[in-house]
Amino acid sequence: MPIRYEIYFDLPPESLLRAIISLHQRVFVGQTPGELFQEFEEAKDRQMLTLVALDDQAVVGYKMGYQRKPGHFYSWLGCVSPDYRRQGIAGELMRQQHDWCKANGYRAIRTHTRNQWRDMLILNIRHGFDIIGTVTSASSPTTIVLEKTL
Numbered sequence: 001m002p003i004r005y006e007i008y009f010d011l012p013p014e015s016l017l018r019a020i021i022s023l024h025q026r027v028f029v030g031q032t033p034g035e036l037f038q039e040f041e042e043a044k045d046r047q048m049l050t051l052v053a054l055d056d057q058a059v060v061g062y063k064m065g066y067q068r069k070p071g072h073f074y075s076w077l078g079c080v081s082p083d084y085r086r087q088g089i090a091g092e093l094m095r096q097q098h099d100w101c102k103a104n105g106y107r108a109i110r111t112h113t114r115n116q117w118r119d120m121l122i123l124n125i126r127h128g129f130d131i132i133g134t135v136t137s138a139s140s141p142t143t144i145v146l147e148k149t150l
Contacts (some may be wrong), residue, residue, distance in 0.1 A: 074109075094123065121146075
């Protein structure tokens with residue numbers, strides 16, 4: 001069965017949101033479900049966009065973002081299940097997000113990543129992002145700031 005993509009102009013229904021949180025925790029370590037849910041709730045007020053990749057009813061990938069400021073979108077969170085990587089899912093989620101942003105008047109998309117997530121860094125560069133800076137902190141790894149003009 002082919003991967004199906006769904007788009008939500010807010011948070012998705014609770015059952016999908018719980019599956020997204022579960023996937024997120026499998027890929028990224030460190031946040032409890034409650035902490036993630038709280039972050040999602042706080043982002044709702046920022047003209048949020050959520051894209052979900054599904055294999056039948058299973059969430060295999062997602063991408064979330066929101067308006068940073070008028071005309072500028074922040075691609076915030078996303079991942080693909082390790083079992084579904086190298087199938088173009090992350091690229092398709094990104095393409096759909098960028099198409100939606102263009103159609104809705106955004107002129108730029110910004111995202112952050114870290115050197116440890118090289119596949120995401122490479123994917124962003126392949127899809128037209130430029131590295132525009134870094135954020136360093138004594139308490140966490142360096143964050144790479146990327147931006148794409150639409």
